[in-house]
Amino acid sequence: MSDWLAARGWNAFAFQRNVWRAMAQGHSGLLHATTGAGKTLAVWLGALQAFGKSEAPLMVLWVTPMRALSHDTLLALQDAAGALAPDWTLAARTGDTTSGERASQQRRWPTALVTTPESLSLMLSRADAPDVLKRVRLVVVDEWHELLGSKRGVQLQLALARLRRWSPALMTWGLSATLANLDEARDVLAPEAVLVRGAQDKKIAIDTLLPPRIERFAWGGHMGLTMLPAVVELIESAASSLVFTNTRSQSERWFQALLDARPDWAGLIALHHGSIDAELRRWVEAAMKAGQLKAVVCTASLDLGVDFLPVDQVLQIGSAKGVARLLQRAGRSGHAPGRRSKVTMVPTHSLEIVEASALRAAVQAGRIEPRRPPEAPLDVLVQHLVTVALGGGFRPDELLPEVRTAPSYRRLSDEAWQWALAFVRHGGDSLRAYPDFQRVVPDDEGVWRVPDQRLARRHRSNIGTIVSDAVMSVQFMAGGRIATVEEGFIARLKPGDVFLLGGRALELVRTEGLTAYVRVAKPGRALLPRWNGGQFPISDTLADAMLERLDEAAHGRYPDREMRFVAPLLKLQGEWSALPTPHRLLAEVQTSSDGHHLFLYPFAGRVVHLGLAWLLAWRIGRDTPATFTVAVNDYGMELLSATELDWAARLPGLLAAVDRATLREEVLASINASELARRRFRQIARISGLIFQSHPGEARSQRQLQASASLYFDVFRQHDPGNRLLRQAEEELLSAELDVDSLARTLDRLAALPLDLQRPARTSPLAFPLMVEMLRERVTTESLAQRLTRMLAELEAAAGGGPAPQDVGERLAFGQERDKASPRSRERRRRR
Incomplete structure (x- = not known):
C-alpha cells in the first residue's frame, strides 16, 4: 500500500493511518472529516489492507444514500482495488441495476458491492440471505449524516442488526463531513465504535457577492436575478462552477437566464435536478468530471458524494438556510486533499446578506446542526418483520433481542413488539378477517414465514421508506x-x-x-396564511448566529464587509424601531388602512413561526372574537386583524410557556389535526405494507394510494382506535411536520425574554418583507407592483435616502418560486 501511495506522490494523513490501525484490530468506527479530505480512501485502503488477500464473495458492502451516487462510488473504489487486490471484483446493486446484472451477481457474488439501504433490505428478503450475507465482514456507510436522522437510517440500523447476528465480528464504518452530534452518531452506527476525527483544517473560502447598492427595505420571494450580470462575470472568471439553487423552478429560471445572457455558452452549461432523467444527469456528471462544462446549475441533487475535482468554485443562489448544507455544497469544489473549497453566496435580498455573514461566522466557530434518529417507528419495524420472514424466517423470542440492538428500538416495549407481531400476522383486530393481511404466520416448528408467494412479490416490490408528498x-x-x-x-x-x-x-x-x-370567500371572512410553496426553513444554528450578528449591530459593531454593507438597513431599523437580539423579544404594533398589525421577531424559522402564529390566534380566540391574516418568514411573523388588540397587555400571557402535554393539546386544537394526521398516516401505511406503491408490473397513482390510506384511517379510527399506527401518525405530525419540540423551545426562550414593544410610525425594514408576504396573494401582480413601488418610494423618502427600485414588477414576475410547472407548460399557459 505504501508503494501504491508513493507512486502517486501521496503521503497518508495521520487520520487515515488511525483508521487503518483501527480496522486492522477489527474495530468499527465513525470517520468525520471535511469534504474532500480523503475519507473514502482511508476506509477503502483499510479494507484492502485487512481483507485484500482473501477472495471470498461479498465481503464488503458499501452503502450510499443515493443510488445516483453508486456509479461514481464504484469508479472511486476500482482504481485502488485493481492495484492492491487484483482478484477482487466490484459491482453496484441498486434500483437502477438491470435484472440481467442482478442474475449475474447472484451466480457469482462480487467481493465488494455498492448498494443502498433499500437494496440491502431487499437482499435480506432473499431465502438464501443467511448463507449469502453471513460472509460480509465490513459495511461502510457513506454520507452517514444523510441517513442518521431519517427512517432510511432506521431501516439501515435494523439491517445492520441482522448482519451482526450472522457475523458477530462485523465491522461497520461510517463516513461524514457535516455532523455536530458525533458521539450520538457513532453510537447509533455501531456498538463500541471508535471516533476518528480527520483533518479539520481544510481551507474553505466563503465570500458574498454584494449587489451594487443596499436596499434598506428588502423583500424576499424573487429569484435574485438582479444579480445575474455579476454571476455571469464570476462564472466567466473560472474554468468551472456549480451554481446551487434551493428549488427546481429557481434552477430552471437561472439556467435559462444564463443562456439568455450568454448564448455562446450553449453546450457549455447544463442543468441538474431530481426531475431530470437519470441518464441525462449521469451525462452531466461525466461531462463535468471531464472538464467539458463551464457551469452546472443544480439543486440538492448534487449535494452529496459526486467527486467533481475540476470544479473551481461553488455559487449559492439565495441563502443555504443551514450551516451543514453550505459546507456540503462548498465541498463540491476543491474536492481533494490539500485543495481549497470556495463558495460564493449570492443573496436574493438584503437580509440574506446578514444570513451570509452569520453563516460564515458559524462555520468559523464550527457550529453545525445536529441530526437526531427517529425513536422506534413501528411502520419501519413492521416492514422489517416481513423482510426477515422472507429471508429465512424468524422466531419472535430470538428476533426481539436483535431488534433492540438497533439504537432506535432500544426502548421498544414488550406491548409494542406484540402489537407489531399481531399486525404482520393478521393485520390487528380490525383486519384479521382479510387474507391479504395474514402476511407472516408461524409454521409447525414455530418459525414465522411468509406463506404466499404473491404477498412475497408484493412486499419485495415495495421495500423502502421513501414516500413523496402528493x-x-x-x-x-x-x-x-x-x-x-x-x-x-x-x-x-x-x-x-x-x-x-x-x-x-x-x-x-x-x-x-x-x-x-x-x-x-365572502368579504370579511377570517383569513389563514397564504400558500408559500416549498422552501427551506432556516436552521436553529443559523438563526442563533443571525441574532448574535444583530446584537453586535445594536451595539454599533459591524465586523465584516457584509455587515458593513447592510449597516444602513440595520441602522434605520434601530432608528425607527429596534433590532432583535438574543436578550429581548422585539414586537412592533402598527395601524394601516389594511387593519391592525402585530409584527413579532422570534427568529425561529418559518415552520415554527407558522405554528406559533396559529397558536397565538387560537389562544386569543378562546376568549376574544377576532379574525386574523397571518404571514411568516424565517425571521418573524405578522398577525393582521380588523380589530385593535392591546398587545402590550396580552402578548406576555399569550407567549407563556406551558408543559409539553398542554402544548401538544393546544397545537392539535389550533389546526385541522385530523386531516394532517390522515395525510401523515398515508406515508406510514405505505411503509408498513397496508397500501402498496406498486404491484409487480403495475404502478399505482397517488390518488389511488390516498383513497386506500384514507379508508384504513377511517376503519382504524372507528373500529380500532388504539391502533399504534394511528398514534404514530399523530406523533410524527407533532414532531416532524409541526416541529412542536422546536415550538416548545421557542416558547420557553420567549417567555424568559423581556418584551420590547415598539410602535413605529412607519413600516420598519424588518416588517416590510412580512407586509409584502401578506399583500402578495391579496392583489394581482400588477397591482402589487404598483403598490410596492409607491410604498418603497414613500419609505425611502421618509428615510432620506435613495430612490425606490425600478424593477419591482420584473422581480415579482421572477418570483413565482411556487410555480412548479415545466417551462413548456408555463409557455402554453402564457399563450392562453
Missing part, C-alpha cells in the same frame, strides 16, 4: 381549476377556512381525494 388540485365547486398546491397546505385547513391563492380569497368547501373544492 400535490392537490384546487378548483371551484362549479368547475375550473385554479392551481396545484402541496397536500400538506390543504391538510391544515378545515372546511369553511379561508386562504389566499392566485390573487383570490378562497373558502375551502371540501376535499375529495387529491382535489380541494373551493368557492370565492
Whole structure:
C-alpha cells in the first residue's frame, strides 16, 4: 500500500493511518472529516489492507444514500482495488441495476458491492440471505449524516442488526463531513465504535457577492436575478462552477437566464435536478468530471458524494438556510486533499446578506446542526418483520433481542413488539378477517414465514421508506381549476377556512381525494396564511448566529464587509424601531388602512413561526372574537386583524410557556389535526405494507394510494382506535411536520425574554418583507407592483435616502418560486 501511495506522490494523513490501525484490530468506527479530505480512501485502503488477500464473495458492502451516487462510488473504489487486490471484483446493486446484472451477481457474488439501504433490505428478503450475507465482514456507510436522522437510517440500523447476528465480528464504518452530534452518531452506527476525527483544517473560502447598492427595505420571494450580470462575470472568471439553487423552478429560471445572457455558452452549461432523467444527469456528471462544462446549475441533487475535482468554485443562489448544507455544497469544489473549497453566496435580498455573514461566522466557530434518529417507528419495524420472514424466517423470542440492538428500538416495549407481531400476522383486530393481511404466520416448528408467494412479490416490490408528498388540485365547486398546491397546505385547513391563492380569497368547501373544492370567500371572512410553496426553513444554528450578528449591530459593531454593507438597513431599523437580539423579544404594533398589525421577531424559522402564529390566534380566540391574516418568514411573523388588540397587555400571557402535554393539546386544537394526521398516516401505511406503491408490473397513482390510506384511517379510527399506527401518525405530525419540540423551545426562550414593544410610525425594514408576504396573494401582480413601488418610494423618502427600485414588477414576475410547472407548460399557459 505504501508503494501504491508513493507512486502517486501521496503521503497518508495521520487520520487515515488511525483508521487503518483501527480496522486492522477489527474495530468499527465513525470517520468525520471535511469534504474532500480523503475519507473514502482511508476506509477503502483499510479494507484492502485487512481483507485484500482473501477472495471470498461479498465481503464488503458499501452503502450510499443515493443510488445516483453508486456509479461514481464504484469508479472511486476500482482504481485502488485493481492495484492492491487484483482478484477482487466490484459491482453496484441498486434500483437502477438491470435484472440481467442482478442474475449475474447472484451466480457469482462480487467481493465488494455498492448498494443502498433499500437494496440491502431487499437482499435480506432473499431465502438464501443467511448463507449469502453471513460472509460480509465490513459495511461502510457513506454520507452517514444523510441517513442518521431519517427512517432510511432506521431501516439501515435494523439491517445492520441482522448482519451482526450472522457475523458477530462485523465491522461497520461510517463516513461524514457535516455532523455536530458525533458521539450520538457513532453510537447509533455501531456498538463500541471508535471516533476518528480527520483533518479539520481544510481551507474553505466563503465570500458574498454584494449587489451594487443596499436596499434598506428588502423583500424576499424573487429569484435574485438582479444579480445575474455579476454571476455571469464570476462564472466567466473560472474554468468551472456549480451554481446551487434551493428549488427546481429557481434552477430552471437561472439556467435559462444564463443562456439568455450568454448564448455562446450553449453546450457549455447544463442543468441538474431530481426531475431530470437519470441518464441525462449521469451525462452531466461525466461531462463535468471531464472538464467539458463551464457551469452546472443544480439543486440538492448534487449535494452529496459526486467527486467533481475540476470544479473551481461553488455559487449559492439565495441563502443555504443551514450551516451543514453550505459546507456540503462548498465541498463540491476543491474536492481533494490539500485543495481549497470556495463558495460564493449570492443573496436574493438584503437580509440574506446578514444570513451570509452569520453563516460564515458559524462555520468559523464550527457550529453545525445536529441530526437526531427517529425513536422506534413501528411502520419501519413492521416492514422489517416481513423482510426477515422472507429471508429465512424468524422466531419472535430470538428476533426481539436483535431488534433492540438497533439504537432506535432500544426502548421498544414488550406491548409494542406484540402489537407489531399481531399486525404482520393478521393485520390487528380490525383486519384479521382479510387474507391479504395474514402476511407472516408461524409454521409447525414455530418459525414465522411468509406463506404466499404473491404477498412475497408484493412486499419485495415495495421495500423502502421513501414516500413523496402528493400535490392537490384546487378548483371551484362549479368547475375550473385554479392551481396545484402541496397536500400538506390543504391538510391544515378545515372546511369553511379561508386562504389566499392566485390573487383570490378562497373558502375551502371540501376535499375529495387529491382535489380541494373551493368557492370565492365572502368579504370579511377570517383569513389563514397564504400558500408559500416549498422552501427551506432556516436552521436553529443559523438563526442563533443571525441574532448574535444583530446584537453586535445594536451595539454599533459591524465586523465584516457584509455587515458593513447592510449597516444602513440595520441602522434605520434601530432608528425607527429596534433590532432583535438574543436578550429581548422585539414586537412592533402598527395601524394601516389594511387593519391592525402585530409584527413579532422570534427568529425561529418559518415552520415554527407558522405554528406559533396559529397558536397565538387560537389562544386569543378562546376568549376574544377576532379574525386574523397571518404571514411568516424565517425571521418573524405578522398577525393582521380588523380589530385593535392591546398587545402590550396580552402578548406576555399569550407567549407563556406551558408543559409539553398542554402544548401538544393546544397545537392539535389550533389546526385541522385530523386531516394532517390522515395525510401523515398515508406515508406510514405505505411503509408498513397496508397500501402498496406498486404491484409487480403495475404502478399505482397517488390518488389511488390516498383513497386506500384514507379508508384504513377511517376503519382504524372507528373500529380500532388504539391502533399504534394511528398514534404514530399523530406523533410524527407533532414532531416532524409541526416541529412542536422546536415550538416548545421557542416558547420557553420567549417567555424568559423581556418584551420590547415598539410602535413605529412607519413600516420598519424588518416588517416590510412580512407586509409584502401578506399583500402578495391579496392583489394581482400588477397591482402589487404598483403598490410596492409607491410604498418603497414613500419609505425611502421618509428615510432620506435613495430612490425606490425600478424593477419591482420584473422581480415579482421572477418570483413565482411556487410555480412548479415545466417551462413548456408555463409557455402554453402564457399563450392562453
